[in-house]
Amino acid sequence: MTRLLLALVTLSALLVPGGAEACAVCGPGTEESRIAFIVTTGLMTAMPLLIFAGVAWWLRRRFVEMQHEAERHQSEAAARHSQTS
Amino acid sequence: MRQRTLRPAPAPASVAQRRQQLLPNGVLGMLIFVITEAMLFAGMISGFLIVKANAPEWPPLGQPRLPAGETAFNTAALLASGASLFFANRAYKVWPNRARLPLLAALALGAVFVVFQGIEWVALIREGLTLTSSTHGAFFYLIVGTHALHAVAALVALGWSAWLLSQRRLRPGTLQAVSLFWYFVVGVWPILYFQVYLA
Amino acid sequence: MAETIATPGAHDDHGHEHHDEGWVKKYLFSTDHKIIAMQYMFTGMAMAVIGGFFAYAFRMQLAFPGMEVPLWGVVTSAEYNSLVTNHGTIMIFWVAMPVLIAAFGNYLIPLMCGVDDMVFPRLNRLSYQIFFVSAVVLIWSFFVEGGGFGGAWTAYPPLSAKAEYSLTPSGASLWLIAVALEFVAFLMGGINFVTTAMNSRAKGMGIYDIPMVVWMIVIASILFMASVGPLIAGAVMLFFDQQLGTAFFDPAQGGDPILWQHLFWFFGHPEVYVVLLPAMGIVADVICVMGRKKLFAYRTVLFTAIGTGVLSFTVWAHHQFIAGIDPRMAHVFTITTLLISIPIAEMCFCYIATLYGGSLTLNTPMLWALSFIATFLIGGVTGIFLGASGADIYFHDTYFVLAHFHYTFFPIAIIGTFAGFTFWFPKMFGRMMNETLGKIHFWGTIIPFNLIFLPLFVLGAAGQHRRIYNYDNFPELALPWMQDLRILATLSLIVMLGFQLVFFYNCYVSLRRGKKAPANPWNANTLEWLAPSPPPHGNFGDKLPEVYRGPYEYNHPDRSEDFWPQHVPN
Numbered sequence: 117m118t119r120l121l122l123a124l125v126t127l128s129a130l131l132v133p134g135g136a137e138a139c140a141v142c143g144p145g146t147e148e149s150r151i152a153f154i155v156t157t158g159l160m161t162a163m164p165l166l167i168f169a170g171v172a173w174w175l176r177r178r179f180v181e182m183q184h185e186a187e188r189h190q191s192e193a194a195a196r197h198s199q200t201s
Numbered sequence: 202m203r204q205r206t207l208r209p210a211p212a213p214a215s216v217a218q219r220r221q222q223l224l225p226n227g228v229l230g231m232l233i234f235v236i237t238e239a240m241l242f243a244g245m246i247s248g249f250l251i252v253k254a255n256a257p258e259w260p261p262l263g264q265p266r267l268p269a270g271e272t273a274f275n276t277a278a279l280l281a282s283g284a285s286l287f288f289a290n291r292a293y294k295v296w297p298n299r300a301r302l303p304l305l306a307a308l309a310l311g312a313v314f315v316v317f318q319g320i321e322w323v324a325l326i327r328e329g330l331t332l333t334s335s336t337h338g339a340f341f342y343l344i345v346g347t348h349a350l351h352a353v354a355a356l357v358a359l360g361w362s363a364w365l366l367s368q369r370r371l372r373p374g375t376l377q378a379v380s381l382f383w384y385f386v387v388g389v390w391p392i393l394y395f396q397v398y399l400a
Numbered sequence: 401m402a403e404t405i406a407t408p409g410a411h412d413d414h415g416h417e418h419h420d421e422g423w424v425k426k427y428l429f430s431t432d433h434k435i436i437a438m439q440y441m442f443t444g445m446a447m448a449v450i451g452g453f454f455a456y457a458f459r460m461q462l463a464f465p466g467m468e469v470p471l472w473g474v475v476t477s478a479e480y481n482s483l484v485t486n487h488g489t490i491m492i493f494w495v496a497m498p499v500l501i502a503a504f505g506n507y508l509i510p511l512m513c514g515v516d517d518m519v520f521p522r523l524n525r526l527s528y529q530i531f532f533v534s535a536v537v538l539i540w541s542f543f544v545e546g547g548g549f550g551g552a553w554t555a556y557p558p559l560s561a562k563a564e565y566s567l568t569p570s571g572a573s574l575w576l577i578a579v580a581l582e583f584v585a586f587l588m589g590g591i592n593f594v595t596t597a598m599n600s601r602a603k604g605m606g607i608y609d610i611p612m613v614v615w616m617i618v619i620a621s622i623l624f625m626a627s628v629g630p631l632i633a634g635a636v637m638l639f640f641d642q643q644l645g646t647a648f649f650d651p652a653q654g655g656d657p658i659l660w661q662h663l664f665w666f667f668g669h670p671e672v673y674v675v676l677l678p679a680m681g682i683v684a685d686v687i688c689v690m691g692r693k694k695l696f697a698y699r700t701v702l703f704t705a706i707g708t709g710v711l712s713f714t715v716w717a718h719h720q721f722i723a724g725i726d727p728r729m730a731h732v733f734t735i736t737t738l739l740i741s742i743p744i745a746e747m748c749f750c751y752i753a754t755l756y757g758g759s760l761t762l763n764t765p766m767l768w769a770l771s772f773i774a775t776f777l778i779g780g781v782t783g784i785f786l787g788a789s790g791a792d793i794y795f796h797d798t799y800f801v802l803a804h805f806h807y808t809f810f811p812i813a814i815i816g817t818f819a820g821f822t823f824w825f826p827k828m829f830g831r832m833m834n835e836t837l838g839k840i841h842f843w844g845t846i847i848p849f850n851l852i853f854l855p856l857f858v859l860g861a862a863g864q865h866r867r868i869y870n871y872d873n874f875p876e877l878a879l880p881w882m883q884d885l886r887i888l889a890t891l892s893l894i895v896m897l898g899f900q901l902v903f904f905y906n907c908y909v910s911l912r913r914g915k916k917a918p919a920n921p922w923n924a925n926t927l928e929w930l931a932p933s934p935p936p937h938g939n940f941g942d943k944l945p946e947v948y949r950g951p952y953e954y955n956h957p958d959r960s961e962d963f964w965p966q967h968v969p970n
Contacts, residue, residue, distance in 0.1 A: 127735065150726045152254030153662065156247035157729060160666050161714050163243050164626035167236055175223055182223070222599045226519045229599055230591045237587060237625045244630025244666070248637065248648065248659050255656055332646050336654040339646040343637065 225374035228381060235385045238351070242389055245347065246396055249340045260337045265328040267341065268321060269398040275317045276394050279352075282310035283387035286359075290380055293373070297366065300376075304363050307383070311356050318349055344397055348390060355383045431521035432937055436528050437506035438828070441821075443535060444499035450539075451490035452897055458483040463883075463890035465870040477869045478567060481550025484867075486542070488553030489575070492671070493582050494535055496813035500678040501624075502531070502586065504820055505593045505617040507828065511928035512611045514602025514945040514967070516938045519595045527588035534581035541574035549575035552867070554664060557649035557657045561641040573642050580635050583628050590621035602927060602967075605947040608702075609966065611926045612695060612951070613820075615702055616681030620674045623709050627670035634663030661720050669716035672808070673708055679816025680705070680747060683769045686823050687751055688952045689924045690766035691758030692962055695952040696750045704750075708743040715740050721789045722796050730789045737787035744780055748773055764838030768819035771846050772811045779807030782857070797867065800860025803853045810849060818842075818903075826921045830934040831914030837906035844899030851892035855885040923963045926951045930967050 224232065253259050260266065289303035322342075330338045358379045365371040427435060453471075460467065461475040468474050475483070506524065510517055518524045542548040546568040551560040555576070563569040597610065597618045637648040638660065647653035649660050688695050695701065717725060717733040751773055760766060782804040785791045795801055818841075825833045864877050871878045871886075920929040927947070931939050945967040953964040 146255070148254045149251065149656075152251045153658075154726060154729055156250050156662070157717060160240075160243055160247055160630060161716075164236070164240060164713055165710060167239065168622075168626070171232065171236075178223055224599070226595050226599050230520065230595045233591050233594055233622070233625055234587070237629050240626055240629025241633050242629070244633035244663050247630065248633065248663065251656055251659050251662070252648070252654065256654055261654070332640065332644055336647055339640070339648060343640070343648075347636075 225377065227374040227378035231378040231381045235381060238385060239389070241347070242344075242393070245340075245344050246392070249344060249396065252336050252340065256336070261335045264335050264337050265325060265330045267325070267398050271317070271321060272394060272398055275314050275321075276390060278310050278317070279314040279387050279390055282307045282314065283384060285310060286380055286383055290376065293376060297369075297371070301363070301366060304359070304366065308356065308359050308363060311352065311359065311383070315349060315352050315356065318345070341397060344393055348386070348393055351386050355379070355386045359383060429525065431517070431525045433506045433510050433518045433521070433524060434828075434935060434939075436524055437503045439528050440498045440506060440531070441503035443532060444495050444503060447490050447494040447498075447535060451487050451495060452900070454483045454487040454490070456893060456897055458487070459890040459893050461869070462871070463887045465872050478547055478550060480869045481552075482542070482548035482568070482571070485550050485552050485575075486538070486548050489538070489579070491809065491813060492553065492675070493579060494538065496675040496809065497582070497586060498531060499817050500675055500682075500813065500820075501593075501617060501620060502527075502589050504613070504678060504682065504824075505589065505621070507824070508611075508928065509593055509596050509614055509617065510600075511827075511931060511935060511939055512614050512926050512951075513597060513600065513605065514927040514930075514940065514947065515596070515600050516940065516944065518592045519600050520592050523588050524592050527585045527592070530581055530588070531585035534578045534585060537574055537581060538578035541571045541578065544568075544570045544574065546571050554668070555638065555660075556664075557638065557641065557660050561638060561649050561657075563642065573639060576635055576639050576642070580632065580639075583632060586624060587628065590625050593621045594618050601947075602944060603946045605966075608699065609947055609950050611681075612684040612698070612701060613678065613681030616677040616684075616705060619705050619709050620677040623670045623677075623712060624674045627667045627674075627713065630663045631667035634660055637663075658720070658723055658725070661723055665716040665719045668719065670709075670712045673712040675812050676744075676808070677705055677708070679772065679812040679819075682816050682820040682823070683751065683772050684754075685926070686765050686769040686819050687754055687758075688954065689823075689922050690761045690763065690769070691755050692761075692954045693754055693758035693952075694954055696753035696756075698950065698952065701747055701750050704743045704746045708740065708747075711736065711740045711743065715787075718787055718789070718792070721792045734787060734789045738784065741780060741784060741787075748777060748780075763835060764833065764842055765819050765823035767839065767842045768815050768822060771842075772815045772819060775807060775815065775846075775849070776811040779804060779809075779811065782807060795860065797865055798860040799856045799864045799866060802866055803856035803860055806853050806856075810853075814845070814849075818845075823922075824928075825910070826917030827928055827931075827933050827935070829911055829914075830917050830932075831910050832917050832921060833910045833914060834906050837902055837909070841899055841902040841906060844902060845896055848892040848896035848899070852889045852896065855889045859885055920965075923961075925953060925963055925965045927966055930965065 222229075285303045286307035289300040289307060292303060293300035322345075325341075330341065332339050332342050362371055362376055362379050365375065430436065457469055457472045457475055458480055460469040460472075461480055466474065506518070546563075549555075549560070549566065549568050549571040551566050551568075551572065555572075559565050560572055563572070566572050597614050601610070637646070640646040641648050641650065641655075647655045649655045649657045651657060684695055684701065714736040715733060717729055718737045721730050721733075755770075782800070786795055786801060786804060822833055822838055825831070859882060862877075862882065864871070864882065868874065868877070871883070917933045919932050921933075922929070927945050928935075930945055947966045948969055949964065949966055951966055955962045956964050
């Protein structure tokens, strides 16, 4: 855990480089525009992952529910069966 | 998800449903399609946010302001339509015929939304907001227009479901799939409304 | 849910016409998944011929600038741009996608899942028809005024957005329409694949009994559909810029050209994994059957593939390191990019572990599968240099990049396809392929392939820029040794293309006079080998198979036979 924390702190240092521009001729855009790029990048990257996580979770819940229902059906059928026999 | 433990399926004739499904085919297919559509709108909104952040002034000077107030009324109609469809779905499960009224109400409210949006567009074009007048206009027509196309397509599908229902041929999977699409169209609108009209 | 079970048939909109149909109805407008798969396969191969011919034409110009190229003529600079652009577009969107996903997906998913057809057969047919129209539109774009689009397959604005820059007033728009139509086609196909594999499988086939190739195609389809949306949005915007005069990407009027890269690469990078995963799946199936061993760590491979899918959404901005993106973002994307090599390497290790100790049959499909692992490894390792944003500043847009992605795409689109095609050829056509010709074709492809792209790594490291039409104009790039390497690469390409004739001859001979294939020529386990070769309409006849175990039970200790088909009760 400590090591993980240390790694995260080290990694977060990567977020603070100053003018390390790879492109020498591109004028730096306004800070607003840079933030917009970062925010939309985060949005577009996270969105499909969140959607799939949500869908997977929902399907899982539905599956468990259906299984419970099936078990209930089965036990009811078994009960009826034992009554008749 | 080992489904073999579930109750045995009825003996299939040749190609019967061979396994119990978590979701009917139509709903699963529509769900995947809706995810694609959600990403389409995410792309458009991303572009809009970036161009908006680049602009010194938003909306650009000399461009008409969008009628946020009138559109709030439209938004309410659309949301009501979604709610109405929700009740139609619930009624359908109990007694299919009872779904008819809420389904038609959803259809009518959706049509109100589309028609009033159209009227709004005509007014805006008269005021000088066009695709080429600025990036503001371009994004407005792109995003709202894409949504309108979806709304029209969904309304056609809803109308078709209503017709099938009156013929007693509506299958639950079809209604669920069409509803899913309409919920998406309804659900994405408040986000678009907030981003394009308000923020 | 009860209603859906009572509903007779997952395929309610699928008429079961067993009566005699006309040739046109049977082969051109069929809803049978096998026919549609063949349509995709042959269209893809025809497009591959066009794409290969384009490569020949522009490689000749690079090796012998200004020469009159046989079968083409003098390559002008505009033609050169168009050839390069359309070579890339065709090979990715009209060869790799239709063959690996659409053709193999259509053919294998219903057969391997033990059902008679796709869940939405008519949607499937529509998918191919739209795909066909898209191919026609693309080919049409070569012949309009101004020629085909020449702004590279990435179509960066402003070059692609304004006709006065690209000089292709209609070519650019037709190119864009073709790509958009193609996406619509695959959207329909993908919905079908996922729904069929998830909802309509043989009785008893749990999710860990699904063959790896089906899983991979399903994951790839999901990736495609989750990533394509922003690009469709971008394509609409670019089309408006071209034809209606909007300014989404024009900085002079408030737009932003980087925005296109933003939207394009959000799709563009997952796309790499969209075509990679099916090839990985094909290779998994081939090495298990030909190595007579159970796939090493089935669940690990499966979850690694899913993990690759997840990570593939988080690496795309590495294409923009020098496009002026924020350095803070570049760092994050460097890390994620280096991370994604881990799951891919893991899959390769699992495959190598599968091979270890197996009794390998080195026939043609197996040779292709083994060479896939070897060559893809080179592509993957060279990618690490490009993933680090520092090294990428130097390597960006050089031939190093080009050689890197050809070392990934060639194994995927060509080697993976040949592995699958030669492996399932007996099933598809009911005849065995000629092994001698197959091996000649294999060696005649794989050796020249390495001779094409290894020199290009050297040239790229020496700083040779990608988008140059004639290196004579750049004295420091036109040194004699560099020109020699270019000529070597070009001659190797011609040799490689020549050996493809062996493949077509092999297909022809095998189809006409090949040995009749039994239902299960490779002694494989999966369900498609239960159906007759070639499978009839409806695949398994009246009785659909049931599944009792996983797909890779080879050399099980309790059995005398070295294979244990999925459908055999015990």
